[in-house]
Amino acid sequence: MADDHELWERICSRDANAFEAFYRGNAARLCAYLRQIVGNTQAAEDVMQETFTQIWRSPNGFRPELGSLRGYLFGIGRKRAAEWWRKRARAPEEQGDKGVEESAEGTASFSTIGDAFARLAEEQRSLLWLREIEGQSYAELAEILQIPVGTVKSRLFAAREELRRIWHSSGNVARSKK
Amino acid sequence: MNCAEAAECVSALFDGEAISREVAAHLADCHECRVRLNEYAEMGAELRDMASAPAPQAIPEGRWRLAEPAAANNWLRKWRGTMRIPRFAFALMLGVIFVLSGGLALVKARSVARGPVLVLRARISGRGVVASCTGRVTPEQDMCSFGALAPPGSLTASLRFISRDGDRVQIGIRTKYEPPGKTPATGYDEELRDVPLERFWMDPDKPLSVPIAGFGTMEIYGEFRDHEPPPPDPDATLDPGPDELRIWSPFLIRDNRILADMSFAYAGTRVQPLDLAIVLYVPKQGRFVFSLKPFDGAIEADIQANRIQFAENGHSYLLITGGPVARTGYAHVWVLHQPEWRPVGPGDLADHLFVSQAKLPDVLSN
Numbered sequence: 001m002a003d004d005h006e007l008w009e010r011i012c013s014r015d016a017n018a019f020e021a022f023y024r025g026n027a028a029r030l031c032a033y034l035r036q037i038v039g040n041t042q043a044a045e046d047v048m049q050e051t052f053t054q055i056w057r058s059p060n061g062f063r064p065e066l067g068s069l070r071g072y073l074f075g076i077g078r079k080r081a082a083e084w085w086r087k088r089a090r091a092p093e094e095q096g097d098k099g100v101e102e103s104a105e106g107t108a109s110f111s112t113i114g115d116a117f118a119r120l121a122e123e124q125r126s127l128l129w130l131r132e133i134e135g136q137s138y139a140e141l142a143e144i145l146q147i148p149v150g151t152v153k154s155r156l157f158a159a160r161e162e163l164r165r166i167w168h169s170s171g172n173v174a175r176s177k178k
Numbered sequence: 179m180n181c182a183e184a185a186e187c188v189s190a191l192f193d194g195e196a197i198s199r200e201v202a203a204h205l206a207d208c209h210e211c212r213v214r215l216n217e218y219a220e221m222g223a224e225l226r227d228m229a230s231a232p233a234p235q236a237i238p239e240g241r242w243r244l245a246e247p248a249a250a251n252n253w254l255r256k257w258r259g260t261m262r263i264p265r266f267a268f269a270l271m272l273g274v275i276f277v278l279s280g281g282l283a284l285v286k287a288r289s290v291a292r293g294p295v296l297v298l299r300a301r302i303s304g305r306g307v308v309a310s311c312t313g314r315v316t317p318e319q320d321m322c323s324f325g326a327l328a329p330p331g332s333l334t335a336s337l338r339f340i341s342r343d344g345d346r347v348q349i350g351i352r353t354k355y356e357p358p359g360k361t362p363a364t365g366y367d368e369e370l371r372d373v374p375l376e377r378f379w380m381d382p383d384k385p386l387s388v389p390i391a392g393f394g395t396m397e398i399y400g401e402f403r404d405h406e407p408p409p410p411d412p413d414a415t416l417d418p419g420p421d422e423l424r425i426w427s428p429f430l431i432r433d434n435r436i437l438a439d440m441s442f443a444y445a446g447t448r449v450q451p452l453d454l455a456i457v458l459y460v461p462k463q464g465r466f467v468f469s470l471k472p473f474d475g476a477i478e479a480d481i482q483a484n485r486i487q488f489a490e491n492g493h494s495y496l497l498i499t500g501g502p503v504a505r506t507g508y509a510h511v512w513v514l515h516q517p518e519w520r521p522v523g524p525g526d527l528a529d530h531l532f533v534s535q536a537k538l539p540d541v542l543s544n
Contacts (some may be wrong), residue, residue, distance in 0.1 A: 049240070131193065153186065157190075
């Protein structure tokens with residue numbers, strides 16, 4: 001937390017080296033997370049770049065007492081991804097089915113758990129990714145997703161149960177009971 | 179406790195959250211819940227394995243370097259950043275502005291307080307301001323009489339300036355409330371003829387509450403001004419409304435002879451449709467009906483700011499008013515002169531100079 005605070009102070013004082021280190025340390029993970037939301041590698045990279053650019057242009061809103069800097073970054077990224085979806089919904093003719101193709105191509109390289117994971121709702125994918133891959137705490141998830149901690153708990157349970165149901169239906173029951 | 183109740187806690191337990199003893203006891207004995215916990219762990223491991231499976235991507239060059247920093251949105255930081263004069267000089271400048279503006283406000287207040295014109299506004303509950311009266315504070319004089327709906331009945335009142343003592347003023351008020359169903363008298367003064375004058379001292383800064391028998395209270399707000407405000411009320415502007423015809427303080431001349439001089443008299447078709455007219459009655463000369471819309475029998479007259487000029491039967495007429503007659507888009511007004519017309523009223527009371535507004539069809543029908 002203290003490191004986050006110090007790093008944030010340097011970012012706010014326009015320290016490009018500090019921001020570069022912040023970018024290097026988090027860009028790949030943020031991009032992987034965003035790919036789960038937008039389902040498109042190129043779009044995920046664009047959203048990731050927009051997220052860092054937004055923070056660099058106007059660094060405000062981070063409160064160390066509410067969570068980590070990485071949690072704050074992922075929260076901004078999630079909002080930018082939601083905007084990406086809204087724009088995409090407004091101009092579907094411009095997008096064509098490129099996103100779908102890339103998504104299908106992406107899932108083809110997934111393992112079985114990846115197939116099951118890809119069939120979850122976006123919100124559940126986002127939540128499970130942040131918890132299982134990024135290891136965000138309940139409090140950080142609440143801050144990122146702008147929901148109460150109690151809701152984080154219940155939604156995580158619902159997401160796991162849904163993933164478990166899909167996973168079982170694809171023949172992994174026996175494997176899981178070995 | 180059953181598995182369904184404990185299931186959400188299994189998820190929480192997997193995340194390292196604390197669970198109750200009751201749930202812990204259930205988990206110790208429940209095979210199904212332990213399977214769920216194991217599957218959560220297995221799914222988590224698979225997910226992490228999946229996330230780490232792809233070959234690490236090269237991190238692209240950050241586009242953030244191309245972005246210019248946004249303007250500071252913290253006003254204090256922004257202010258400090260753009261401050262170009264010494265802070266002491268800035269503080270001194272603020273102080274000077276404050277002192278000067280305070281002095282100006284004081285001068286303005288004194289100027290108004292010493293004004294020879296008294297403006298009184300009458301306000302009743304549920305109707306707001308029902309009358310505005312203006313008059314000079316010397317000598318003692320009637321300022322206005324008015325009637326207003328005062329649900330469920332009607333109210334008639336008159337205001338009179340009596341005397342002034344410094345910033346205080348003594349006014350005389352007559353009021354009469356009539357319940358619904360009573361036919362009002364033909365004039366306000368006649369209605370109030372038998373009502374005694376009540377005297378009140380008031381400080382124009384404070385509203386005066388006047389009790390009215392059978393109704394409640396009427397509040398009077400006072401204000402001294404150093405000039406005569408334009409009609410129809412103290413807050414109106416000299417500029418007439420878009421389709422308004424306004425005659426204020428008319429001064430009527432025929433050839434070289436003055437027919438009427440009516441200081442402070444006012445009539446206007448303010449915020450009204452064009453079928454309204456203004457009637458100017460001059461004893462022994464009949465009435466003049468003015469309208470911005472042509473109508474039967476009327477002749478065209480020219481408007482020049484505060485003047486209306488027309489010719490009839492070899493006579494030239496010039497009506498001079500206290501302000502613009504209409505907006506500049508109106509170059510003409512239509513006038514009907516009815517020399518034989520006389521008001522219908524009780525005796526001498528009716529045969530006086532007056533100017534008023536009325537609907538054009540009503541005027542032409544009587």
